[in-house]
Amino acid sequence: MSINDIKTGERARVKGLLAHGTMRRRMLDIGLVNGAEVECVGQSPMGDPRAYLICGAVIAIRRSDGDNVIIEDI
Amino acid sequence: MGLTAGSTGFAVSEAAFEIHKKNERDRVIAIAGNPNVGKSTLFNNLTGLHQHTGNWPGKTVSSAQGCCSVGEQGYVLVDIPGTYSLMAHSAEEEVARNFICFGGAEAAVVVCDATCLQRSMNLALQVMEICPKTLVCVNLMDEARRRKIKIDLKRLEENLGVPVVGTQARKKRSLGELMGRLEELCASPPPKSPRRLRYTKPIEEAISALEPSVRGHFGGEINPRWLALRLLENDSSLTEEMGGYLSADLTEATERGKNILAEAGITADCLKDRIVSCIMLNAEEVCDGAVESSPESCRCDRFADRIFTSRSLGYPIMLLLLMVVFWITIVGSNYPSGWLSTALFALGDRLRDLLELINAPPWLTGLLTDGVYRVLAWVVSVMLPPMAIFFPLFTLLEDSGYLPRVAYNLDKPFHKCSACGKQALTMCMGYIILQSLHTLKKCYEFI
Numbered sequence: 001m002s003i004n005d006i007k008t009g010e011r012a013r014v015k016g017l018l019a020h021g022t023m024r025r026r027m028l029d030i031g032l033v034n035g036a037e038v039e040c041v042g043q044s045p046m047g048d049p050r051a052y053l054i055c056g057a058v059i060a061i062r063r064s065d066g067d068n069v070i071i072e073d074i
Numbered sequence: 075m076g077l078t079a080g081s082t083g084f085a086v087s088e089a090a091f092e093i094h095k096k097n098e099r100d101r102v103i104a105i106a107g108n109p110n111v112g113k114s115t116l117f118n119n120l121t122g123l124h125q126h127t128g129n130w131p132g133k134t135v136s137s138a139q140g141c142c143s144v145g146e147q148g149y150v151l152v153d154i155p156g157t158y159s160l161m162a163h164s165a166e167e168e169v170a171r172n173f174i175c176f177g178g179a180e181a182a183v184v185v186c187d188a189t190c191l192q193r194s195m196n197l198a199l200q201v202m203e204i205c206p207k208t209l210v211c212v213n214l215m216d217e218a219r220r221r222k223i224k225i226d227l228k229r230l231e232e233n234l235g236v237p238v239v240g241t242q243a244r245k246k247r248s249l250g251e252l253m254g255r256l257e258e259l260c261a262s263p264p265p266k267s268p269r270r271l272r273y274t275k276p277i278e279e280a281i282s283a284l285e286p287s288v289r290g291h292f293g294g295e296i297n298p299r300w301l302a303l304r305l306l307e308n309d310s311s312l313t314e315e316m317g318g319y320l321s322a323d324l325t326e327a328t329e330r331g332k333n334i335l336a337e338a339g340i341t342a343d344c345l346k347d348r349i350v351s352c353i354m355l356n357a358e359e360v361c362d363g364a365v366e367s368s369p370e371s372c373r374c375d376r377f378a379d380r381i382f383t384s385r386s387l388g389y390p391i392m393l394l395l396l397m398v399v400f401w402i403t404i405v406g407s408n409y410p411s412g413w414l415s416t417a418l419f420a421l422g423d424r425l426r427d428l429l430e431l432i433n434a435p436p437w438l439t440g441l442l443t444d445g446v447y448r449v450l451a452w453v454v455s456v457m458l459p460p461m462a463i464f465f466p467l468f469t470l471l472e473d474s475g476y477l478p479r480v481a482y483n484l485d486k487p488f489h490k491c492s493a494c495g496k497q498a499l500t501m502c503m504g505y506i507i508l509q510s511l512h513t514l515k516k517c518y519e520f521i
Contacts, residue, residue: 017347029158031193033351042379045388046486049495051379055354056367057190058379060482062489 003038003052003061003069011039012071019068031055032069093150093178096141100148101260104174106201107185108194109156112213114138116185116243117153120253144253152179158193159353160200161346168311174205175296176315181207181260183252188218188225188240191365195357198234199271203300206264208236209256215240215248221375223367230364235268269360270299273352276338277345280306280331287327291320306331307345382479392480396502399467403506407459414455422447456514464506468499 006012014036017027031054032038041058043050049060061069093102107113121140138153154173155166174182182205186194191212202208210230218225231238237255241248259265273281284302292301304312305320305328313320320328332342340348381387422443429439471477477499485495 025163028347028350031354033354034347035351036354041376042383044383044482044485045385046483048486048489049482051383051482055190055193057193060485062485 001071002067003040003071004050004063004066006038006040006071008040008042011037011074013037013074014069015072016070017068018070019065023065023068027065027069030057030059037074038071093152094139095148095150097148100141100150101180102150102152102178103256103260104177104179104182104205105151105153105185106170106174106182106197107156107213108158108187108197111156111185111187111194112243113156113185114153116211116213116241116249117151119243119246120249121151142253144257147257149253149256152177157197159196159350160204161350171204171312172315174201175312179205181205181209181256183209183211183256185243186210186212188212188214189221189223191225191230192357192361195360196353199269199353199356199360202234202236202268203271203297206268207259208268209252209259210234210236210238211252212238212240213243216242216245221367223365226364226366230360233269233360233362233364236265269356271353271356273303274348276335276340277303277348277352280334283334284324284327284331287321287324291324292316302331303349306335307349308342379479382476383483388483392483395471395476396480399464399471399502400505400509402467403460403464404509406463410459410462411455414459415451418451418455419448422451452517453514456517457510460506460510464503468502 001012003012003014014032014034016034017024017032019027036054039053041051041053044060047063049062050066051058051060053059095102105113105117117138117140121142140151140153142149142151152173154170157164157167157170160167160171160174173179182201184194184198184201186198194212198208198210212225212227212230215225225240227238227240237259239252239255241252243249272278281299281302284305285298288298288302288305292298301312305324335341335345382391425447426439426443429442468477480498481495483495484498488495488497
């Protein structure tokens with residue numbers, strides 16, 4: 001299950017990252033580490049990118065990048 | 075100050091460690107922090123310098139330095155690039171890490187974002203690992219208060235074991251306490267029990283296996299636990315920085331440590347991830363009990379967000395707002411443009427009178443008044459007013475937080491063109507400049 005699969009208002013826990021290189025680093029930097037909780041807080045009018053609450057900050061993630069963030073239910 | 079040859083490229087790495095002290099007794103202080111937490115604003119207000127600040131990450135390309143003094147004591151403040159961690163992933167992170175490690179700074183100030191403290195704590199904990207005298211400065215306290223986030227600075231100080239100061243970088247008054255605590259920290263021995271990062275069991279075991287050898291090889295100047303971890307990570311950039319030479323004893327100990335990790339199923343690849351996760355967990359523990367946010371304020375923000383980015387209202391509101399801004403700029407700038415051109419042309423006539431008075435040859439009079447001066451007057455009177463109206467309006471939108479929503483709304487169509495939503499903002503600026511140029515072109519036809 002990837003981060004794209006949770007609906008607005010739902011929460012989940014990060015299980016792992018499939019991204020590599022710069023994108024992986026960036027994801028770790030913003031707080032997408034194993035065990036971190038994320039909440040989907042909305043999506044842009046065209047449905048992509050979506051906004052997530054991570055570590056107290058709202059961050060937009062494109063669906064193509066979100067595919068690489070694996071999550072599990074809390 | 076923009077991106078000059080001196081502030082980018084090779085010049086950066088060479089200039090990074092050069093410290094210009096006014097006085098031998100000056101204390102060197104490193105100022106670290108996440109990108110976009112008001113680090114440069116704090117730096118400018120402390121030093122009175124006007125280093126360019128901007129509301130986008132990575133503004134500080136090279137490490138700027140400035141002096142300030144409190145009473146007798148002088149300080150050299152070094153503004154190192156904003157980073158999220160010191161893992162030396164990128165050039166900025168390497169500069170930041172190397173400066174804190176080997177730059178000879180007496181103490182480090184870590185600037186944190188009060189609205190997002192946990193993320194900032196990541197960096198703070200990492201800096202504390204390598205710099206015994208660290209001061210944590212929780213910036214943007216006013217913004218946090220506005221969002222109804224309560225931060226217990228006392229509790230945070232207890233959790234961290236190093237001095238913590240709350241500031242509002244834009245207000246110079248709040249910086250007095252910061253400098254006071256900094257002087258206190260520099261003058262006394264390092265804090266006795268700063269919080270140490272704790273890792274999972276296999277990583278801790280590997281560190282303990284390495285620690286004695288590291289201490290023997292490098293001495294106790296840099297935290298041996300930290301160095302041990304970097305060796306386990308195969309951090310070649312650090313070993314190069316330290317001379318590139320490792321004793322046989324240390325190489326053997328590193329192998330032993332790696333074996334311990336391998337037995338626990340931690341390969342070299344995933345060690346970094348594990349370390350980052352551990353640091354995050356530590357940051358969470360530090361913030362536990364010190365940060366209290368009320369869901370109410372979030373709800374208000376979220377509500378506004380839902381409207382500004384909703385499927386039905388998102389685009390109409392955006393178009394309307396941008397149209398209003400453009401309308402005010404284009405229509406509003408006509409008036410000051412008229413005044414400016416009247417005034418400047420009147421001045422031009424005086425210039426012509428003056429030149430005729432001193433009997434200048436007609437070709438020179440024509441060249442200076444009809445040529446150089448007239449063109450300059452047109453450009454100033456047409457280009458200046460729209461800029462002077464548009465940029466403050468855009469700044470207002472930026473401060474209100476609406477511009478990032480525009481970028482968010484427009485990301486998909488822009489992404490389809492291989493660009494990103496942020497470029498919509500540059501395009502808005504481009505539109506205004508184009509509009510002014512268009513008016514200017516009409517003026518030339520008029521001449």
